[in-house]
């Protein structure tokens with residue numbers, strides 16, 4: 146069966162992104178590839194082997210479902226770490242598979258200890274500290290109990306990491322808050338060492354922090370958005386381009402994803418007619434329209450009605466009228482050669498033209514993160530080189 150739309154993943158762009166990021170973070174820092182949100186819409190099962198080919202052997206997911214997807218395709222020695230909530234009934238799977246995970250409260254830790262004892266397994270935990278994001282993590286007054294439980298159960302608990310998450314490293318307006326978080330982290334880290342807790346990994350950095358705050362890299366970074374080829378924000382992009390000392394400042398991140406479809410039909414409409422449902426768009430001239438079998442069900446935003454563009458035959462074709470559930474209509478009067486079966490680019494390049502995820506997100510006032518991760522799972526992902 147042939148799908149009405151599909152996503153292409155570029156192995157070459159991913160390799161370029163990872164090389165660039167590795168060169169920035171240096172050789173002694175473990176690169177954790179963050180693949181929550183279905184690998185930011187790229188598809189966990191397709192993305193993991195691609196990243197492994199680029200030398201990645203450590204992935205971070207949000208939940209057990211995502212961890213199991215990664216396990217279903219990963220290489221033997223590849224590590225997976227769960228950063229979000231784990232239900233008690235899933236802990237046996239997590240422990241039996243030596244999957245590492247964040248722990249951010251004492252109840253969970255007690256539960257982990259008893260299941261680990263029962264299964265005669267060792268749990269590889271990353272202690273998540275509350276440093277100012279005010280989301281998840283151990284408060285300072287819980288630390289003595291935490292240390293006591295860990296030290297009492299050293300046969301069943303290994304502290305693999307000590308971590309926290311920063312509150313918006315992509316924007317300079319959060320500078321003071323980020324600095325305060327790093328200060329708290331360093332203080333707790335020293336205190337933990339004195340209590341005999343010696344984690345292997347120290348990590349706080351997401352993409353933006355790894356790019357903007359060298360001291361945040363420590364010996365592990367958790368890179369999400371940047372590896373897929375997107376800057377966490379305009380600020381980080383400008384900061385990096387300005388600090389590039391070479392004569393030709395280059396954008397080193399290449400979006401690795403394209404979303405494509407096919408023209409399903411063309412026809413001509415006389416002047417003065419309304420296109421599609423309702424009266425959102427009325428022709429003012431003889432108009433050639435092309436239908437595309439993609440709609441909001443497939444993740445194409447309805448708010449792009451009368452606003453968005455697609456690429457056909459290397460040219461931009463505006464979307465006219467409403468984006469429907471499974472179909473949308475474009476004006477191809479200016480591209481008279483268009484016929485049924487032509488390739489349509491919804492996101493990506495065609496000829497010299499490009500529709501970027503960020504152009505989308507600017508029109509819709511969305512962040513790249515949301516747009517990417519909402520690409521539906523059922524669209525097939527194909528690898529290109």
Ligand SMILES: *Cc1c(COP(=O)(O)O)cnc(C)c1O
Pocket residue numbers: 179181228310350351352353367368369370371377
């Ligand atoms: C999503 C996430 C990251 C990665 O963030 P990016 O900005 O995409 O690099 C890192 N750490 C945690 C805890 C996350 O949830």
